Amino acid sequence: MTKTLPPFNGYNEGHPWYYRLGGPIATPKQIKAEVEAETYRGYLAGDIDAAAEKSEPQRSDALRALRERVLEDLHRDLKRYRQCAKELRRFRRAGEQDDRPLTCNIYLAMSLKSSHLTNGFANLKAIDDALSVQGDLFGF
Incomplete structure (x- = not known):
């Protein structure tokens, strides 16, 4: 079982400060496992x-x-x-500190992409759940 990431300094991986303060980079498998453990259905739940x-x-x-x-x-x-995770790793290895506002850097990019993955996995889970309820007409 893939372990989900706990909050880091009070922030989860969907927040820029999580990465700014040195939080670990979640793998896609960890993000997916976190989604599967929760009840969030994604932004397409209505559709x-x-x-x-x-x-x-x-x-x-x-x-x-x-x-x-x-x-x-x-x-x-x-x-x-x-790509963003690779850039953040490079950034951290180089010991760089980005003093630009959080609106224009790698921390924001990581938090946004993490949120996009969370939504994508949640939407996929909701769709698969809906498809498993009833089969196609005549078994197709």
């Missing part, structure tokens, strides 16, 4: 519920379309998260 209310085969088609969109977004977010 997912609306699609799940449709009758078959529109229901499954709509849920699969949402799933495809979420997977594409998640793939892009994972790629950017890894």
Whole structure:
């Protein structure tokens, strides 16, 4: 089981100060495990519920379309998260301190991408839960 990251100095990985104060970089697996342990359903919960209310085969088609969109977004977010994590590691190894405002640096980028991954994994979980409730018409 992947261990989720506890708050660091009172901040979670979705906050820029978490990284500014030296919090560890969460792996995508840790973020996913944290989402799976919680009840958060993601920002698309309303769209997912609306699609799940449709009758078959529109229901499954709509849920699969949402799933495809979420997977594409998640793939892009994972790629950017890894780039940001690499930059933060380099930044920390060099012992650099960024005195610019938090609105324009790597700490904010990491917190935003962490939040995007959280939403992506939560949306995917909600969609998969909805798809598992009822199969397609005629077993397709």
